[in-house]
Each structure stands twice: as C-alpha cells, then as structure tokens.
Amino acid sequence: MPSQTVLAAGGVVWRQTDEGIRVLAVCRKKYRDLSFAKGKLDPGETFAEAAVREILEETGIAGVLGAPLGAVKYRLPSGRKKHVAYWAVKATKAAIAASKFSPNHEISEIAWLTLDEAREGLSYPADVDILNRFEQLVAAEGLDTYPVVFLRHAKAGAAPTDSQRPLTETGQEQARAAVGPLRAFGVRRVFASTALRCQQTAEPIAQAIGQEVHAEEAISQAAWERGEDDPTTIIASRVQKAKPVVLCSHGPVIPALMEALAAETGTGSSRELREASSLSTGSFTVAHVRRGGQIVAIETHSPLDERRPPK
Known part of the structure; x- marks a missing residue:
C-alpha cells in the first residue's frame, strides 16, 4: 500500500526581456507534457539543493534561489502523495549563455514563454497554481x-x-x-x-x-x-x-x-x-x-x- 510521501523541488526560472518577463518550461518526452523544472530529492538532500540541481539538470541553467513560491501537494497515479517545493529563480544572461542544454531521454525541449502562454500551455493545475503565485510575486515587485x-x-x-x-x-x-x-x-x-x-x-x-x-x-x-x-x-x-x-x-x-x-x-x-x-x-x-x-x-x-x- 502506498505510504511515504514523494518529496521534490523545482522552480520557475525567469528572465526579463524588452517585451516583458519570460518563464522557462520543460517538455518531458515520456509524458508529452509541459511543466516547470522539478524533480525528486536525492537521499540526504535538502529541498533547496534539489531545486537548484534539478533546474540545472533539466534546463542547463545554473541559478540561485530567489523568493519561495510555496509548495503544492497532489496524488500520483500510484496513489502516493507528492510534495513539491518551488522558488523563483532568475536566469542571468551569463547563465543562459553558459547553458549546454540539448534534447535528451528525459527533456525533449525547453521553451521560454510569456505568462499568458504559460497559463495556456502548462499541463497540470499544480503548475498553474505555482504560476499564479509567481504572478503575485511579480505584482509585489518581489523578483529583484x-x-x-x-x-x-x-x-x-x-x-x-x-x-x-x-x-x-x-x-x-x-x-x-x-x-x-x-x-x-x-x-x-x-x-x-x-x-x-x-x-x-x-x-x-x-x-x-x-x-x-x-x-x-x-x-x-x-x-x-x-x-x-x-x-x-x-x-x-x-x-x-x-x-x-x-x-x-x-x-x-x-x-x-x-x-x-x-x-x-x-x-x-x-x-x-x-x-x-x-x-x-x-x-x-x-x-x-x-x-x-x-x-x-x-x-x-x-x-x-x-x-x-x-x-
């Protein structure tokens, strides 16, 4: 019977352009979906460490954590509960230039989206919930x-x-x-x-x-x-x-x-x-x-x- 909660962490990676804020979404090959970068904690790892590591692994962007966006909880198809903590993560010009992302067996594509595009394209309600919190942070001038x-x-x-x-x-x-x-x-x-x-x-x-x-x-x-x-x-x-x-x-x-x-x-x-x-x-x-x-x-x-x- 499913018991232990699956712990994971990730972030809304963002950058400022002349046309406004863009957020980074990942397309997972296995599930054919669009979501924010995230992944399970490794044994002995903290949420903060996992968020930075998973973002780097999935997008090639090396970033540091900004303001927290809280956590979402939901049930997996297996019946186990999942708890995912998120942060806002700025992608600097240097980090974007240094990214060595290429399509792989897990992530087929990454996409910079406007907030409206993200709202329309994200595959799961939990990600839309995190996007809402991110937009609240933007409104509160809490990114910088x-x-x-x-x-x-x-x-x-x-x-x-x-x-x-x-x-x-x-x-x-x-x-x-x-x-x-x-x-x-x-x-x-x-x-x-x-x-x-x-x-x-x-x-x-x-x-x-x-x-x-x-x-x-x-x-x-x-x-x-x-x-x-x-x-x-x-x-x-x-x-x-x-x-x-x-x-x-x-x-x-x-x-x-x-x-x-x-x-x-x-x-x-x-x-x-x-x-x-x-x-x-x-x-x-x-x-x-x-x-x-x-x-x-x-x-x-x-x-x-x-x-x-x-x-």
Whole structure:
C-alpha cells in the first residue's frame, strides 16, 4: 500500500526581456507534457539543493534561489502523495549563455514563454497554481531581491568561558549540513560573532564559497549581555551593499538583527518576522529583500533535519 510521501523541488526560472518577463518550461518526452523544472530529492538532500540541481539538470541553467513560491501537494497515479517545493529563480544572461542544454531521454525541449502562454500551455493545475503565485510575486515587485540569511550557531559543548565553547560532533554535522542549502541561496559573504561556536559554524560555508569569515564582536552574545551589541550598523551596511550574505549569531541576538533589518528596509515589525528569528541551533532564516525596498518573503530551514529521512 502506498505510504511515504514523494518529496521534490523545482522552480520557475525567469528572465526579463524588452517585451516583458519570460518563464522557462520543460517538455518531458515520456509524458508529452509541459511543466516547470522539478524533480525528486536525492537521499540526504535538502529541498533547496534539489531545486537548484534539478533546474540545472533539466534546463542547463545554473541559478540561485530567489523568493519561495510555496509548495503544492497532489496524488500520483500510484496513489502516493507528492510534495513539491518551488522558488523563483532568475536566469542571468551569463547563465543562459553558459547553458549546454540539448534534447535528451528525459527533456525533449525547453521553451521560454510569456505568462499568458504559460497559463495556456502548462499541463497540470499544480503548475498553474505555482504560476499564479509567481504572478503575485511579480505584482509585489518581489523578483529583484537579495538574501540576508540569519544562521544560529550549531550545537556547542562546554568550556570554562562561554565564548570558547566548541561545536559538538552533532554541531559540526549541522554546520556541514548547512553548506549546500546556503549555497543554493547564493550567499557571497560570511559574517559571524567572535564566539568560537559561531566561527566554527560559519567556517564550512566560508570555505565552500572561497571567502573568509568576518568576525563581528557587535553581534556576539557577550556584547548583547553587556548591552553593547550593535545590530543596526552591520545591517545598515549589508542593506546598502545589497549582496547575498549570511550572519551567524546567537539565539538572543538574532531577533535584534531581524528587527534591525525590518527597520532599515522600512518593513516594520510583525509576528511572522519575530517567529522566523526564533531559531534552533544549526537552523537559518532567509529574508528576501527587494533592492531598495522591503522584505518580500522569509523562509526558515533546519538543514540537518531536512537531510534525515522521516521516521
């Protein structure tokens, strides 16, 4: 009897032309249908990683994840349930030029479509639902965004001094597990509290993208406890630069960082933002910020938990 839900991920790949927005659809040879690029998660893979990988495999486009479009759920002909998470994914001119797509046994063709053409041509209601959400994002001017990622340090052990607490084996595993999904969101800079547990959490992603970890005492728990923390300055700097960034800090400090981001972008405080800044160890929240504007979407991930198969 069908049991476990099939997990998958994909995206609405888009580009801006002189005639307007175009979205990329794939024609699957086996099913003779038209849909957005997507595919099943590999064992131990997160949704974010799978979305980027499947888009590359099916279209040849190497992209990073923009704002989330949510998930759709439906039943397969076998009776099993399927859960597919989607994101908006910008196709840059460089990525399009570098694409080596050619018709293959799975995808016979890819097609750039207007939104109206996509609505008429998509084969499944679930894809039309995702298109509707994409159009809502377009209307909200939520396509041109950059991610500000708040990462809580991974699980730490004991030490005579709090700032010198090292990661446990589980913490090291959490830090490594975060690398793939953080890369999927295209982070380019890494900042972390001066506490050892934050530095060790941030080091794997920094190494993966060829960057150094920028140590920031102003976002440490020690500074927060002394009343000397300064989330406003670092957030103002990152918003001014408008580049993808990850900030690794502590449970009590991350809500202040989120509040500073909301204030700096004119978003205003909300329950959703407060809840998204309450993170378990090794988890992160992505705030998708419109260039020159407000936060348009937020999402939270626990990479190690996502990698483990459901019991």
